[in-house]
Amino acid sequence: MKYYSLNKKAPITTFENAVVKGLAPDKGLYFPEKITPLPQSFFDNIDNFSHAEIAFEAIKQFVSPEISEAELKRIVEDTLSFDFPIEKLTEHISTLELFHGPTMAFKDVGARFMARCLGYFNKDNTNEVTVLVATSGDTGGAVANGFLGVKGVNVVILYPSGKVSDIQEKQLTTLGKNIRALEVNGVFDDCQDMVKRAFLDEELTSKMQLTSANSINVARWLPQMFYFFFAYKQLHNSHKDIVFSVPSGNFGNICAGMMAQQLGLPIKHFIAANNANNVVTEFLKTENYQPKPSVQTISNAMDVGNPSNFIRIQEIYNQDFNVLKNNLTSYSYTDEDTCKALKEMYNDYNYVADPHGAVGYLGCKDYLKTNPNAHCVFLETAHPTKFLDVVEDVIKENIELPPQILSVMDKKKKATKISSYEELKSFLLK
Numbered sequence: 001m002k003y004y005s006l007n008k009k010a011p012i013t014t015f016e017n018a019v020v021k022g023l024a025p026d027k028g029l030y031f032p033e034k035i036t037p038l039p040q041s042f043f044d045n046i047d048n049f050s051h052a053e054i055a056f057e058a059i060k061q062f063v064s065p066e067i068s069e070a071e072l073k074r075i076v077e078d079t080l081s082f083d084f085p086i087e088k089l090t091e092h093i094s095t096l097e098l099f100h101g102p103t104m105a106f107k108d109v110g111a112r113f114m115a116r117c118l119g120y121f122n123k124d125n126t127n128e129v130t131v132l133v134a135t136s137g138d139t140g141g142a143v144a145n146g147f148l149g150v151k152g153v154n155v156v157i158l159y160p161s162g163k164v165s166d167i168q169e170k171q172l173t174t175l176g177k178n179i180r181a182l183e184v185n186g187v188f189d190d191c192q193d194m195v196k197r198a199f200l201d202e203e204l205t206s207k208m209q210l211t212s213a214n215s216i217n218v219a220r221w222l223p224q225m226f227y228f229f230f231a232y233k234q235l236h237n238s239h240k241d242i243v244f245s246v247p248s249g250n251f252g253n254i255c256a257g258m259m260a261q262q263l264g265l266p267i268k269h270f271i272a273a274n275n276a277n278n279v280v281t282e283f284l285k286t287e288n289y290q291p292k293p294s295v296q297t298i299s300n301a302m303d304v305g306n307p308s309n310f311i312r313i314q315e316i317y318n319q320d321f322n323v324l325k326n327n328l329t330s331y332s333y334t335d336e337d338t339c340k341a342l343k344e345m346y347n348d349y350n351y352v353a354d355p356h357g358a359v360g361y362l363g364c365k366d367y368l369k370t371n372p373n374a375h376c377v378f379l380e381t382a383h384p385t386k387f388l389d390v391v392e393d394v395i396k397e398n399i400e401l402p403p404q405i406l407s408v409m410d411k412k413k414k415a416t417k418i419s420s421y422e423e424l425k426s427f428l429l430k
């Protein structure tokens, strides 16, 4: 597959180059040149396919010919070594649990897939790569875990000081080896801006090969398509009109769902469920896209004021506002709404959600008011214990810590504080 830059001022490139570079030289996000829908026979037989087989079919066209079919099979099998169960809350609402991986957030799949692609491209150990990643909470931990010990790859994670949960901070600051963390005096958008600026800094790029492990990178973004296929496989025999409510921040996950829809997956509609960071909710009301500084919420991983992937969403729908509006509804919720939803799910369905999933659940409830026949799946994007203080305080119960969380609890944080781009640069050049 060839990829072009959405800024349209950079040469067309290969999958390998798009992964190794992360961002195009004109600062644009890469986008596949062509999307070929999967054959009807694939959907007719989906019940007979394993997760790895589904993932292989979904992503094959985007990575070939650079990654051979045999190699791709190995990569997806290795990446998808955990489950993606559906829990049914009501006849009309289900949740797809995406937190059964090593860091208990949906980022694990993309991080593991990308780490394996980079490892494959660097199999001769000739090209050292520095992976820069900005995180509002979960990407950092998943990338740290997924890239730990990958030869020839150094990871630098930027996170906003005081704005990630204690467990998220442990996951991204304690692994050591080839993983280093920078605690930024600012918000997530400052971290993301610094990362993007580094890619354009010739003094840096002439001395090191930089890439991104945010959803900017096609190898981190595209595997998120798999979730929508996995949910469809589990639900299509009992439900028609499947709608997804996706707790959204940087909009990579929902945008990957839209790619799955372009591949022919029968998805009726998308709901972008937002916290108070409501740039897209407002855009759909006003047609005016107005990024603004992010505000802090209890669903902190979605505290994004300028979502990177919105430009990809517009490309998918050919910049046509009306087509986009037919496919996407967006709601925004306060922290108070989120707490009420956490409590309601616990009391009514005995289900312990996390604050991000709770925002997704609210999206389902609002959508079903006007579309009562749909079946709405909200993505449970992280395990509730990653937000222990908030969740235990709301449900008034202690929750058992899973082994993935226990394993980092007593580790010692190691992070370097920075306040400016210049400090990032000198850290990288050291």
Ligand SMILES: Cc1ncc(COP(=O)(O)O)c(C=O)c1O
Binding pocket: 105, 106, 137, 138, 139, 215, 247, 248, 249, 250, 251, 252, 253, 254, 301, 302, 356, 381, 382
């Ligand atoms: C738990 C959780 N939910 C939702 C999101 C938002 O996902 P996206 O940035 O793909 O919109 C994130 C961060 O990305 C997250 O960590």
Ligand SMILES: N[C@@H](CCOP(=O)(O)O)C(=O)O
Binding pocket: 134, 135, 136, 137, 138, 139, 140, 213, 214, 215, 216, 249, 250, 252, 253, 301, 302, 308
């Ligand atoms: N919510 C994310 C923010 C970065 O999103 P990404 O998908 O672009 O990496 C986080 O948890 O860090």
